[in-house]
Amino acid sequence: MFSHIHVGVGDFPRAMAFYEPLMTALGLELKFVEPEHPWAGWKAPGSDRPLFIVGVPHDGEPHDPGNGQMTAFQVARRADVDRLHALALELGGMDEGGPGPRPHYHADYYGAYFRDTEGNKLCVCCHAPEPAL
Template structure:
């Protein structure tokens, strides 16, 4: 359904270091490194979709956080959600909701929420039972 998601960053080097750590837990890595142009892109492989991009805003204005915006990465297991959350906190993220069931979404929704180093709300979720 999605081709890509892009989030603005104030510091591409810092953002890359952070996402290299936290997305590795999910088998996602930097596939497109254009830091000299202010962009990096992540995916499960070089031809994979969707892609997750970070970059300096094209309009040259400061990167800002979207109110009501959450980017969610799917995890194959609840253990991976836990690992993502702990890796993110260790890399400097802020807690926005510890790993756990969120039955108000559906009975098997197991998610964790963080704020990345630019303040974007990021989720990692497993939809499988146990």
């Protein structure tokens, strides 16, 4: 459905310190990084797209995270949501709603919300039911 998503940042080195470990924990591979541009993009292993890209705005204006914008990453297990939310906070992210069920979305939705070091809102979510014990 998507070719790429570009998330603006103002401080590229700080954003890379946040996103590199987070993207690795999500199982994504770095496709490119161009500090002189400055931007970087990640992809799923074995594919060229879609890309998740972070970089300074192309128009040269200051970054503004906006209101109502969010990028959500889907993971296979609820434990991954918990782990990635904790990692994001350890990396300097800001909590926007801890891990837990959100039955108002659907019966099996489990997600967590946070902002990166630039104020961009992100989500990690799982759409699978809780595994049986």
